[in-house]
Amino acid sequence: MNTECVAMLLAGGQGSRLGSLTFNNAKPAVLFGGKYRIIDFPLSNCMNSDIDVVGVLTQYRPYILNNYIGDGSAWALDQVQGGVHILPPYMGQKGGRWYSGTADAIYQNLDFIDRFDPEYVLILSGDHIYKMDYSKMLAFHKQKAADLTIAVMDVPWEDAHRFGIVNTDEDHCIKEFQEKPERPKSNKASMGIYIFTWKELKKALLDDAGNRESEHDFGHNVIPMLHASEKRIFAYPYSGYWRDVGTVQSYYDANMDLLNYDCDFDLSDRNFRIFSNNTSRHPQFIGPQAKISNSLICDGCIVFGKVENSILSHDVVIHKKTSLKNVIVHTGAIIEDGAILENCIVGARARIKGDARYVIDPTEPTPEIHVINN
């Protein structure tokens, strides 16, 4: 078992900007691309990066998430001793408390990490869609003899003000942080993926826990503190597809990227597969009058209507005389005879009546994406 680097996946966030998609479900467990859940991406990345131990920190509405992760076998994370461990907040002798920030969540699980006695700790979050071989980032971290390495990517200059921006020297050493700056000095944005040398992280977490002023957040407190004490912090340059799916609009756009032929994010690539916890379902049944174009459709679907540029998750039923265009339909939803839907998201197990009309106004330049639940 490889315990050189242990991954800690922050999966406790509520994701309130995803609206009703997270009413009874934690953000990492939200469906993506039909059959996947967001957490499949970091977990599959771990699997493809030879990481054998993953702690998943849960807090908000964890049932679906816990159930989905199960014993971790879907991502080959079911080995004896290692594998995936779900880490909810817990009671101790002095009582218990919720995770109050990203750093606090890790701090409360120092014992867990110590059990594996790793050299490095990889911190991940459960709200990004990307493929990344973390072992390359780890090699970079070791090569730079860094205390902390932050994965960064170039974002368009006009978007840079929405991100945490880092300024580096030519050796990728980070000289300055700017959190959502009005005037960004670079377009290198932090992707929220960190590798720490464990003994440095542990020291920093203990210091941070004793600081009453701190919000116990990596981005706001721990990393600035390390920067102030002149630790070796490097930026690992990543290029490739990466999307934050924190809002309904960005979630919708990232899903639709899968239908865009020019998009370089390829789920069918056999060399870097994204795994998910599959259950057995019947194959798709495409009825005699069905019309399907440029769509992703999962097992268990039954389609009698017209589906264009859309994504159907498992067990979706599309009745006759329906028309779906640019729609994401979540598990088990039923679209009844005659319904017409455009540019929206249909929530899990929703039943859309035949007289439903969700049609966009063509004069409106960027229609707001709605999540429909009944």
Added chain:
Amino acid sequence: MKNVAGLILNVDGEDDSLKDFLQHRSLSTLPFGGRYRLIDFTLSNMVNSGLSHVGVIGSHKYSSLVDHLGTGKEWSLSRKTQDLSILSGSNNYHIGRLIKVNLRNLQNNRGFLDATAAEHVLIATPNLVTTFDFRNAYDIHLKNDSDITLIFKKDDPLYHLKDNDLYLEFTKNRVSGFHYKRERTTGHFFTEMFFIKKSILMELLDLSERTGDWDLIDMIKYNIDTLQVFGAQHTGYIKRVNCLENYMKTSMDLLEYEIMQELFLGKNSIHTKIKDNHPTLYEDPAQVSNSIVGSGCIIEGNITHSIIFRDTKMNAGSHIQNSIIMQRCEIGRNVNLNYVVMDKDTKISDHTTLVGKPHAPIVLKKGTVI
């Protein structure tokens, strides 16, 4: 059903028409319905009826069966309380008439029968396409205190009008005889699924060893007066796949929504080995109607009235009709296929046209490249 052990027999095709598919696999692991293997139906029916110990008899072509079943996890049979045994089969050879239930196979696996504490054994063949809850039949078996309860289907052959279907004769509600008759459409058709008391099965095994007659049906026939043999009716869809024409017809039955609903949308699902595939991508020019499609496909062409298994790639300008395309096939541009059955890993290059006949489709062996 705690008191019942399941036993799934190994059977071969009943003529040579399936031989191209059965070079490296037995009939039990013949791909069927876009993502399944034939045995998935019988095995899932047993598990869904509450059986917790199932033995599957293999043939000498084991690897596909072992690869498919693994530890039985997908059927919830790899728990401490529930298990799956893969048993050894014998070479079935036959002269003249086929043996329905070959006791030689059971003789080889007496260990499995001895080891189980269950007092009843549910025996079934692996090539039945049906969803069936065995619990009602088991209740009848217990209520009659029968030695053997044969499950039958009334007035609906399991097989499209060929011989080798076995009919039951009844005197009142007891089974009093058997016969084979050609081209009949009425009567009580034996489904090749039955309950038998383990003690009776052991006695019949001893008897067949002494007499050298390995056909269980013969054994029952000779002792019909002393054995308590009853019937239990199957009222749903059931077909037996045992030749190419029947494989084709049964596959195409799935494209009728009512049959598809009964088989796959009921309370109990048919389990199979799970693969990690991306959802199927229908590209812009694709036109698909009245078809069953597995996951992991990338489809650009036109498909009507066909069954497409997982991981198939089909390029633009191609047409597939009335065909069965098994896993990981690749179909080039401007290909026309009608009444074709392609085994796994088959590739068809651009501008190829293949047209078979409804009762005699063109068969492409596993790994063929055209």
